Amino acid sequence: MYELREYLPDDYAACRALWVELTQHHRDIYDAPTIGGDDPGADFDEYLEMENRAISWVATLDGGVVGLTGLLIEGSEAEVEPVIVTASQRGSGIGSALVNRAIGEVRDRGLTSIKVRPVARNASALQFFHGAGFQTLGHVELFMSLGESKREWNSEIAFHDREWRD
Numbered sequence: 679m680y681e682l683r684e685y686l687p688d689d690y691a692a693c694r695a696l697w698v699e700l701t702q703h704h705r706d707i708y709d710a711p712t713i714g715g716d717d718p719g720a721d722f723d724e725y726l727e728m729e730n731r732a733i734s735w736v737a738t739l740d741g742g743v744v745g746l747t748g749l750l751i752e753g754s755e756a757e758v759e760p761v762i763v764t765a766s767q768r769g770s771g772i773g774s775a776l777v778n779r780a781i782g783e784v785r786d787r788g789l790t791s792i793k794v795r796p797v798a799r800n801a802s803a804l805q806f807f808h809g810a811g812f813q814t815l816g817h818v819e820l821f822m823s824l825g826e827s828k829r830e831w832n833s834e835i836a837f838h839d840r841e842w843r844d
């Protein structure tokens with residue numbers, strides 16, 4: 679059975695590897711092998727240094743780290759970032775346990791809201807977060823690709839009487 683605990687410096691290598699898995703997931707869904715650059719684990723180093731990173735937790739199984747989450751906090755608002763479960767252990771409740779730990783922490787701290795910002799094409803994450811209680815849409819980020827973008831956009835999505843791509 680998995681266990682949850684706070685992130686410790688000894689978890690660094692395992693969590694950096696989890697971050698690489700998150701990047702790989704994004705590379706897969708966008709069919710874009712350059713996402714995250716040559717060293718995608720470097721984004722985990724930046725994450726650790728973020729001034730608003732309040733706390734991070736890991737899930738462990740048989741002594742090994744299999745999941746990571748954390749909270750960024752600005753004033754009375756919290757953001758869950760990241761949520762990653764290693765691919766071989768997905769679908770067994772670890773992601774839910776991590777997110778529920780984060781929600782509980784936000785309640786305990788008396789903060790007023792908690793958000794998460796998955797990319798629009800991350801359907802499995804959107805379904806996961808919806809099930810975890812994130813069912814209110816906040817800000818929506820819109821953009822247009824300029825220049826030499828080779829990325830293929832797909833899935834026409836109806837939202838407020840318009841069609842969108844992700």
Ligand SMILES: CC(C)(COP(=O)(O)OP(=O)(O)OC[C@H]1O[C@@H](n2cnc3c(N)ncnc32)[C@H](O)[C@@H]1OP(=O)(O)O)[C@@H](O)C(=O)NCCC(=O)NCCS
Pocket residue numbers: 700703761762763764767768769770771772773774775795796797800801802803805806807809
């Ligand atoms: C999203 C993620 C954290 C979920 O973790 P998990 O441990 O697999 O999730 P759980 O087992 O707790 O699943 C809880 C519920 O989420 C939903 N869910 C989980 N994975 C899903 C998937 N691939 N597709 C659709 N729904 C999914 C299910 O409703 C599930 O409930 P069920 O067990 O009753 O079926 C994990 O799949 C992951 O690491 N994905 C890659 C990284 C990522 O995209 N992170 C989010 C970035 S914002």
